[in-house]
Amino acid sequence: MATISCSLPQLPPCTHSPRPYTGPAKDEVIALRKAHLNPAIFTYYAKPLMIVEGHMQYLYDETGRRYLDGFGGIVTVSVGHCHPKIVAAVNRQNEILQHTTTIYLNPVVAEYARDLAARMPGDLKVCYFTNSGSEANDLAILMARAYTGNFDVLALRNCYHGGSMQTMGLTSHHTWKFNVPHSFGVHHAIFPDRLRGPWGYGDPDAGRKYADDIRNLIEYGTPGKVAAFIAESIQGVGGAVVFPDGYLARAYEHVRAAGGLCIADEVQAGFCRTGSHYWGFETQGVIPDIVTMAKGIGNGAALAAVVTTPAIAQALTSRIHFNTFGGNPVACTQGRAVLQVIDEDHIQHNAARVGARLRSGFDRLAAKHDIICDVRGLGLMLGIELVKDRKSKEPAKAECAQVFEHCRDLGLLIGKGGLYGNVLRIKPPMCLTEADADFLVEVLDESLRRL
Numbered sequence: 001m002a003t004i005s006c007s008l009p010q011l012p013p014c015t016h017s018p019r020p021y022t023g024p025a026k027d028e029v030i031a032l033r034k035a036h037l038n039p040a041i042f043t044y045y046a047k048p049l050m051i052v053e054g055h056m057q058y059l060y061d062e063t064g065r066r067y068l069d070g071f072g073g074i075v076t077v078s079v080g081h082c083h084p085k086i087v088a089a090v091n092r093q094n095e096i097l098q099h100t101t102t103i104y105l106n107p108v109v110a111e112y113a114r115d116l117a118a119r120m121p122g123d124l125k126v127c128y129f130t131n132s133g134s135e136a137n138d139l140a141i142l143m144a145r146a147y148t149g150n151f152d153v154l155a156l157r158n159c160y161h162g163g164s165m166q167t168m169g170l171t172s173h174h175t176w177k178f179n180v181p182h183s184f185g186v187h188h189a190i191f192p193d194r195l196r197g198p199w200g201y202g203d204p205d206a207g208r209k210y211a212d213d214i215r216n217l218i219e220y221g222t223p224g225k226v227a228a229f230i231a232e233s234i235q236g237v238g239g240a241v242v243f244p245d246g247y248l249a250r251a252y253e254h255v256r257a258a259g260g261l262c263i264a265d266e267v268q269a270g271f272c273r274t275g276s277h278y279w280g281f282e283t284q285g286v287i288p289d290i291v292t293m294a295k296g297i298g299n300g301a302a303l304a305a306v307v308t309t310p311a312i313a314q315a316l317t318s319r320i321h322f323n324t325f326g327g328n329p330v331a332c333t334q335g336r337a338v339l340q341v342i343d344e345d346h347i348q349h350n351a352a353r354v355g356a357r358l359r360s361g362f363d364r365l366a367a368k369h370d371i372i373c374d375v376r377g378l379g380l381m382l383g384i385e386l387v388k389d390r391k392s393k394e395p396a397k398a399e400c401a402q403v404f405e406h407c408r409d410l411g412l413l414i415g416k417g418g419l420y421g422n423v424l425r426i427k428p429p430m431c432l433t434e435a436d437a438d439f440l441v442e443v444l445d446e447s448l449r450r451l
């Protein structure tokens with residue numbers, strides 16, 4: 001049986017004091033949720049955790065206990081929980097105007113679109129706003145079909161693009177797919193799986209080899225013409241899978257040769273998370289035709305966007321396209337404040353610096369714990385894959401779940417993913433400090449030691 005270390009990792013000090021919690025007790029919330037909420041939702045952890053307050057990279061439960069948030073509400077809190085500058089901007093807007101639709105002029109959505117477009121490369125200058133990533137991807141596919149006049153869409157195995165009927169068809173994990181017709185016209189290419197696939201990390205030509213499956217799929221599975229290819233810039237739910245160099249460039253060549261548009265899903269990898277670039281696709285040296293964004297765009301607001309070129313955007317004018325909350329002034333104020341905070345707080349630089357520290361800590365853990373077979377990711381989008389045996393690579397799903405519980409006990413919240421649920425996902429708010437990173441690595445070390 002594992003022994004308990006006498007000196008447990010300590011959270012770095014924090015001056016924030018959570019308010020005393022006066023709401024319903026945890027058991028009451030569990031009962032309410034059981035009685036009145038969708039039974040398909042699930043909670044993390046054997047004993048569910050109740051979160052009642054957040055401050056930057058920290059979360060507090062109802063007893064006032066502080067946790068380091070290593071998952072950002074599923075990669076959504078990009079610059080910090082209740083970031084004071086964002087709260088102030090949104091509070092101001094809440095007092096002035098909470099809702100108007102695009103049938104009237106309002107400066108907030110226009111200025112926000114300008115600011116967002118200013119951060120995009122090439123001719124990506126026109127924004128559509130939606131409320132969720134699934135809606136954004138739905139719209140991107142519609143746009144590509146309307147623009148090209150083609151129907152077939154290519155996606156990658158191991159991807160996650162949402163849970164609406166259409167995006168469920170794009171998503172490529174059986175665990176997220178209901179047994180209903182949803183994938184009509186969607187084809188899944190093999191993903192560049194350098195851990196388990198035919199071309200590994202040692203193959204300098206892996207990017208080209210994996211991308212050539214896109215050409216095969218077009219030739220064998222479609223009329224030779226496609227509407228679009230959609231890919232996350234780093235696969236998130238699939239377990240922080242980073243593509244080999246040259247992969248997207250080659251894949252885009254095949255797609256464009258077949259008349260298709262290239263869609264980058266930046267829902268998780270965007271807004272500086274990679275540390276080296278503002279957008280994940282830039283790490284592959286490509287410029288997509290359509291970019292979809294959600295989660296980190298709003299730091300917790302129900303906000304998402306599709307950004308494309310003026311010519312492609314024009315394709316949707318053949319019918320009315322309308323979204324009640326798309327462009328909502330409160331959500332757009334929050335989005336605009338996020339852009340400002342990214343600049344003012346030097347978020348990209350921090351993601352690179354603290355991400356590198358985490359990464360080297362994880363590499364040290366991999367040298368020490370045989371259960372770790374792969375450490376991957378970029379910046380503050382990292383994954384640690386656990387296996388029962390490094391040779392067979394049999395996924396260590398149960399062990400991953402145990403590590404996950406131990407982390408929570410020690411004050412660290414992280415995510416898990418991958419098709420087999422054996423990848424620890426670390427994607428914290430990007431205000432994480434180096435002291436937080438050291439705590440995170442120490443907690444993981446202790447949690448792995450307890451197995």
Ligand SMILES: Cc1ncc(COP(=O)(O)O)c(C=O)c1O
Pocket residue numbers: 131132133134135137160161162163232236237265266267268294295
């Ligand atoms: C890469 C990616 N795309 C799209 C989505 C769907 O976003 P939403 O849950 O806001 O619909 C997600 C959600 O996890 C995602 O990770």
